[in-house]
Amino acid sequence: MRTQEDLKLAAAILWLNIHSDRALDKVVSSIGVYRIWQNSPDDELQKTLLGSSKKSSLKVLILLLEHLQDLRLTPHSGELLFRLNSMSDPQFSSYVRTHNFKQVVRDSITLPPAVLEGLGKDAANRYHSEIKSSRPDAEPGIPDSLVKPVIQIHPAPFTSQGFGVTAPNATTHSIFFGTDRNRLSNHVKAQFGDERNEVGITYGVAEVSVPHVHKEGSIERPAKRFRVFKTAENPNLHIVIHKVTARALQDWIESAKMTDSDGLLFIHGFNVTFDEALWRTSQLCHDLKFSGRKFCYSWASCGRVLSYPTDEATIDWSAAHLREFLRTITSNLDLRRLHIIAHSMGNRALLAVLENWQKVEGKTPISQIVLAAPDVDTGRFKQIAEVFGHYDQVTLYASRDDRAIKVSRAVKSLPRAGDANPPIVMTGLSTVDVTAVAGELFGLGHSYIAATSPVFRDLYYIIQEGLVPEKRAGVRKCDEGYYILS
Structure with a gap:
């Protein structure tokens, strides 16, 4: 460097x-x-x-x-x-x-x-x-x-990686990522675009800070002036990516090892860039007060609303890479257990992996799985759901007011698992209808998983305490067998 x-x-x-x-x-x-x-x-x-x-x-x-x-x-x-x-x-x-x-x-x-x-x-x-x-x-x-x-980079000592960023009013998190996005070769530090990397997975680590003024569930970013230009980043006010480093696999494994601790993996959905995936992973882990190893898998989403068909094709292509990434985590890092949160279209790759996932004795088990607003065909979802009993708990968050899921359902002319109309009820699955508390983020009505406090606090009970719905505050069971968050 x-x-x-x-x-x-x-x-x-x-x-x-x-x-x-x-x-x-x-x-x-x-x-x-x-x-x-x-x-x-x-x-x-x-x-x-x-x-x-x-x-x-x-x-x-x-x-x-x-x-x-x-x-x-x-x-x-x-x-x-x-x-x-x-x-x-x-x-x-x-x-x-x-x-x-x-x-x-x-x-x-x-x-x-x-x-x-x-x-x-x-x-x-x-x-x-x-x-x-x-x-x-x-x-x-x-x-x-x-x-x-x-x-705006604040005064700090110079290192071989460049100037450090002094953020006295922020907390920095190390996010261990895997991605099948293309590497942008014209950048000195590792950055990734919206095209596929035909070679496969790139492993790396990102340092991301979350300011102390952060509000639960939010991603604080600079506002745009005149609807075009963004104001400068300030690590004391915004979630900021300070450093992204690609690493050889063995080096990544040695750095990510964490004995007797849990891991948390976030898999983003449709219309998400590499940077946005890191921001969201950091926000989730920060607000969950998660002290274990933090992971992000960023598949090659185009990060554009109009690229929905391209993202659909890419998420299927990415499933094999996600399987490899999961196997690397569970086989090499000595973690006690791994929790997974998947959002939107990211659920397609995760479910494709889980359908044939074989637990290996002595390796890290997958424990809590959260399927947030899954953009997955309901019939296909039910086929895969037969394996849910292999995990400690599988939670489905769904909403009748999720507009992106409504669009997907209209285009496909088939119901989607993330649409609580009606909610899916199956053995081995805890379905939570969040319609009453779901808010909107990015104007898509599609990111309530991280945008509303009731949903996020319920997520805290799942990841940090492993509680079933009956023991979580604000959750009640209805006669049809699913749960309602209020």
Whole structure:
């Protein structure tokens, strides 16, 4: 990964670039610095820059390298680091033409007098003159109001992974994930898109913080201004992903081992991105006060409402990968037991796995299973439900007011298991009708599992205490055999 010295050198070159129009040719263009930052191998950024600079400006780069220890990054350099790490090539190409970019660069680093003097008296005078002059306007056609800071990174020590994020009013969770999404190769840190990874599963760990001002069941994220641009992330106010690291399988197993403790796995549903899956997993584990090992399986959902047919095909394709991920967890991590929460379309992959799941003696057993708003054909669901008796408890949350399930039912012309119209009643299954308390999230009426306190508190009794419905507060049994949450 990039080092502190790498960031110093990149920031210094960018600083010279924004002041060098009248002094000397640029060492390496600003977009060139970005591309080298993104694409050069680890520990070879300096060598790549040397090979990319013009002969006329090579002496300037050598001067910077000689004074590398004297260059001083400021606490504000975190924003420049984040932009180098996260922006796409077209975004950065536009960004370097703005006044905001110049200000971020100016605020990120201080060059010592020895560097300016080494450039020669004439050049040094011009740099100082430029620094003292009034701030230039943004390039025509790109007003500052259209360039929003992507994130505010608070001052913290630099590590080989970049600047840490100081979040004194937040709790950070390690989420051990598996995903069959495509890896986005143009990012320095591991990030994943909405296409399938034909190679299979990528294992990794994400560090996600939840602010102390967090409200139960909510995912605090920056609001959008003018309905387009998001305000900056603030770890003291928002759920924030600080670091995503892909790991080799054996390394992941060694890191995830946790003897005499439970594990909790969340499998997301339709219309969910990789980041959204991590936010929700962290929120659920945080609000459940779950102290064991936290897992997320993120299948390659497109994260778009109109991509429902594509997600339908992908969830079936992902079932084999989920089976492999579950087998890795239950066979290698020495957990006491594993609980699973699946939401929406994610239930299809889980049920396909459970239908033929064989418990292995001495391995981690699957205990509590929660099927939240399952977008699954009712007839197919009943076929698979014959195996539910193999687990400590299987809970189905359903609602008559789940609009996404209604749409699915209309399209299929067949009832869905997540639709409480009527609720499914079967041996080995605890069906809870949450119609009376179900709220809406994302305007889809499809995420009440994490949006309303009564549902969430009932979930707490299931995961943390393993209570059956008759022993949980707010749950009553009706004559038809299902339960009602109120």
